[in-house]
Amino acid sequence: MLDISNSIKAQVLNDALPYIQKYHDKIVVIKYGGNAMTSEELKNAVMSDIVLLSLVGIKAVLIHGGGPEINQMLQKVGIESKFVNGLRYTDKETAEIVRMVLAGKVNKELVALLEQHNGTALGLCGSDGKMLKVRKMKGDDDLGYVGEITDVDVKPIMDALNNGYIPVVATVATDSEGQVYNINADTAASRIASALGAENLILMTDIRGLLRDKDDETSLIPEVNVSEVPFLVKQGIISGGMIPKIECCVEAVRRGVQKTCIIDGRIPHSILIEILSNEGIGTLFK
Numbered sequence: 001m002l003d004i005s006n007s008i009k010a011q012v013l014n015d016a017l018p019y020i021q022k023y024h025d026k027i028v029v030i031k032y033g034g035n036a037m038t039s040e041e042l043k044n045a046v047m048s049d050i051v052l053l054s055l056v057g058i059k060a061v062l063i064h065g066g067g068p069e070i071n072q073m074l075q076k077v078g079i080e081s082k083f084v085n086g087l088r089y090t091d092k093e094t095a096e097i098v099r100m101v102l103a104g105k106v107n108k109e110l111v112a113l114l115e116q117h118n119g120t121a122l123g124l125c126g127s128d129g130k131m132l133k134v135r136k137m138k139g140d141d142d143l144g145y146v147g148e149i150t151d152v153d154v155k156p157i158m159d160a161l162n163n164g165y166i167p168v169v170a171t172v173a174t175d176s177e178g179q180v181y182n183i184n185a186d187t188a189a190s191r192i193a194s195a196l197g198a199e200n201l202i203l204m205t206d207i208r209g210l211l212r213d214k215d216d217e218t219s220l221i222p223e224v225n226v227s228e229v230p231f232l233v234k235q236g237i238i239s240g241g242m243i244p245k246i247e248c249c250v251e252a253v254r255r256g257v258q259k260t261c262i263i264d265g266r267i268p269h270s271i272l273i274e275i276l277s278n279e280g281i282g283t284l285f286k
């Protein structure tokens with residue numbers, strides 16, 4: 001007798017086929033934020049989705065954050081976390097801890113998880129193969145060793161992709177004197193996606209997307225035209241960690257990334273829904 005659940009599974013796969021064909025051999029950059037990494041179950045689901053994308057021939061690049069893990073480590077060593085417009089004030093000691101947490105702990109854990117899901121992953125940070133050139137970020141506030149990316153060399157990432165690896169990137173880099181810089185992971189993902197000529201940039205966080213009222217999850221803004229952003233900032237709708245996120249979406253759209261969106265990492269398989277269906281979840285930037 002025909003098992004109806006198998007027939008539904010076959011239909012789902014068939015529905016995904018046009019999207020698999022559309023994205024075959026295309027580069028998709030996924031930024032995985034620290035706030036969406038808190039549940040082991042979800043972390044596993046995200047890694048399994050990325051392995052699936054890679055197995056169907058989509059060139060997935062994973063750029064990760066780890067803000068909450070950095071906060072925990074700083075707390076353990078008695079350093080207070082300070083943020084200015086969503087960016088961490090980073091003195092020399094903090095920069096070393098950021099490198100230890102992001103390039104050491106979080107990066108290697110994600111690589112191991114991808115491997116557990118039968119993916120082949122390669123962990124990298126901005127210093128590897130001189131991928132990210134940085135200088136001290138300029139601005140009204142002194143943020144210490146927060147890095148502004150001046151150049152991206154995509155070769156280490158392309159080499160990894162062309163050899164069948166899923167590149168997993170921690171967003172720390174060093175200058176020519178060996179000073180460690182801390183780079184916001186959203187900003188790095190946007191610059192890397194642009195440099196790679198990526199088809200998609202997906203920012204995965206722990207909120208539905210850009211909300212009109214950040215305390216009301218039903219107030220999702222499904223689409224934002226980048227020209228509206230200055231107005232949204234002025235109105236105070238965009239604040240805190242959302243500021244670098246939105247700025248980097250604007251940058252990515254302006255630099256030619258075809259589809260840039262913020263999605264909710266708490267929704268199981270949100271990456272697959274976003275890439276392999278026409279169901280719009282989260283906020284799309286145009």
Ligand SMILES: Nc1ncnc2c1ncn2[C@@H]1O[C@H](COP(=O)(O)OP(=O)(O)O)[C@@H](O)[C@H]1O
Nearest residue numbers: 033034035205207210211214237238239241242
């Ligand atoms: N208008 C807004 N819509 C949604 N989130 C907002 C908004 N303004 C501020 N935020 C805050 O931004 C946070 C997401 O940024 P962040 O904490 O840096 O995430 P991640 O670690 O995933 O990069 C949300 O959890 C929310 O508290």
Ligand SMILES: CC(=O)N[C@@H](CCC(=O)OP(=O)(O)O)C(=O)O
Nearest residue numbers: 033034065066067087088184185
């Ligand atoms: C300069 C700056 O703020 N760097 C970030 C880097 C990590 C990050 O961006 O992590 P999430 O994506 O989890 O927020 C930080 O120190 O928290």
